[in-house]
Amino acid sequence: MTVLVETHQGYRQLSLNRPDRLNALNTEMFHALMAALAEAEADSECRAILVTGAGRGFCAGQDLGDVQVGDSGVPDLKAVLERYNALVRKLRGLAMPVVCAVNGVAAGAGANLALACDIVLAAKSANFVQAFSRIGLIPDCGGTWFLPRLIGAARARALAILAEPLAAERAAEWGLIWQAVDDDKLMKTAHALTARLAKQATIGIALTKRAFDAAETNTLDAQLDLERDLQDELGHTPDYAEGVRAFIEKRPANFTGRR
Ligand code: LHQ
Numbered sequence: 001m002t003v004l005v006e007t008h009q010g011y012r013q014l015s016l017n018r019p020d021r022l023n024a025l026n027t028e029m030f031h032a033l034m035a036a037l038a039e040a041e042a043d044s045e046c047r048a049i050l051v052t053g054a055g056r057g058f059c060a061g062q063d064l065g066d067v068q069v070g071d072s073g074v075p076d077l078k079a080v081l082e083r084y085n086a087l088v089r090k091l092r093g094l095a096m097p098v099v100c101a102v103n104g105v106a107a108g109a110g111a112n113l114a115l116a117c118d119i120v121l122a123a124k125s126a127n128f129v130q131a132f133s134r135i136g137l138i139p140d141c142g143g144t145w146f147l148p149r150l151i152g153a154a155r156a157r158a159l160a161i162l163a164e165p166l167a168a169e170r171a172a173e174w175g176l177i178w179q180a181v182d183d184d185k186l187m188k189t190a191h192a193l194t195a196r197l198a199k200q201a202t203i204g205i206a207l208t209k210r211a212f213d214a215a216e217t218n219t220l221d222a223q224l225d226l227e228r229d230l231q232d233e234l235g236h237t238p239d240y241a242e243g244v245r246a247f248i249e250k251r252p253a254n255f256t257g258r259r
Contacts, residue, residue, distance in 0.1 A: 002029035003036050004054065008191070010198030011048040012040045019055025024063035025109060030083050037090050047257045048198040049094065050190055051117060052101040061108020061131060081140060084109055088142050091116045092213065095206035097197045101190035102168070102177070107131040112141035115150065118209060119193065120177035122168035123186045128176065133163045149216070150176050201239035202257030 004015040014036045016023035023029075040046045053059055067075040091098060091113070100117035107129040114120050114128070122128075130147070132139050139147065139160050147156035151174045159166060168180035181189045197205070207230045215223050234240050239255045246253035 001032070002026070003032035005036050005039075007046075009195065010045065011050060011194045012036075012043070012046050013050040013052065013191075013194075014040075015052050015054045016059050017054040018063075019053075019057070021063060022057030022060035022105060022107075023053040023055070023110070024060040024065075026063040026066050027083070030087060034087060034090060037094065041094060041096075044258075046198075047096050047200075047202045048194045049096065049098045050101060050194040051098060051114075052187070052190065053103050055104070057104040057110075058102045058106040058126065059110025059113060060105065061110045064135070084141050087113065088116045092209075095209075096202055097194075097200075097205050097209075099190055099194045099197065101186055102126045102128075103186060105129065105165075109141045112139060112143040112146060115146040115176070116142055119197075121179050121181050121186060121190050121193070122171060122177055123183040124168050124180050125183050126168045126180075127165040128159075128168075128171055129163060129165045130160045131163050133161055147176075150174075199255060200257075201234075201237070201243060201253075201255045203237050203259065204234055204239060207234060 002017055004017045006013040006015070014033065016029065016033070018024060018026070018029060037049070040049050062080065067077065067080060069075065097119065098117040100114045100120045102114050102120060102122035104123065104126050106114050106122075106126065108131040111128045111130060130139050130143060132143070138144060143160065147159065155174060166174075166176070168177070171177045172180040211223070211226060211230055214226055218226065237259060239253075239257065242255060243253045
């Protein structure tokens with residue numbers, strides 16, 4: 001099993017599972033991950049996803065053994081990238097929050113898949129490596145899009161060109177990720193966070209994600225219109241009614257995440 005799925009109350013944990021290759025991605029893992037995300041999406045009880053890696057690494061990016069240039073000629077990188085793009089689009093488009101617990105090194109496509117998640121925690125011993133330039137490639141999986149937006153052009157370019165590891169604590173200081181956590185507290189923290197998200201107003205979170213994504217290309221004018229429309233949609237959800245009622249009644253809200 002290249003992806004392990006654990007079902008928890010309100011959420012699922014997906015663990016990349018090729019620990020002897022630092023969870024490098026191959027075709028089988030890609031299909032397993034896509035299937036696991038689709039199954040989570042189809043489960044009405046699942047309101048959040050936690051992604052992590054088995055063993056000492058998070059993900060070392062593309063399995064380079066699978067794309068070696070050999071007797072059969074140049075590998076079809078376009079086909080590989082089509083798969084990665086589908087994965088990034090799937091992750092970003094999920095109508096629920098995705099937490100990523102980066103338990104160890106996140107390199108190449110592995111680093112940028114983490115950045116495609118909504119909230120990224122990392123063990124203090126973990127690091128992020130835009131390893132692509134070491135093998136003559138550009139950052140993919142949205143790396144050239146995420147990096148400058150998260151940490152600014154100067155840092156993004158240097159990280160991509162130099163391929164130097166960025167330690168988790170500095171990644172958090174720079175705003176690349178949400179938090180760096182002591183190694184022995186990472187999974188406990190990640191589970192607590194994901195369980196908490198699973199009890200929040202899921203549709204509100206989904207539309208928050210959509211609004212931020214749209215803001216990347218919208219004018220302020222267009223974004224204000226979009227906020228009005230999304231807010232109007234949310235105003236019709238039971239979770240909005242419950243949230244307001246709970247506030248007035250001075251009690252915790254009991255959100256269902258349903259329409
Ligand atoms: C690996 C890998 C790996 C296979 C560690 N593959 N075995 C898109 C389109 C098409 C083609 C190419 O890629 C892409 C997107 C990309 O992701 S490009 C970037 C690909 N990834 C890399 O270049 C990173 C390669 N890995 C490394 O630089 C190091 O392994 C890091 C810095 C991640 C970790 O270093 P260490 O902690 O020193 O571990 P290690 O190097 O000893 O790795 C442990 C084992 O995992 C080792 O195998 P072995 O049999 O010697 O124990 C590695 O060969 C294997 N491994 N990454 N990507």
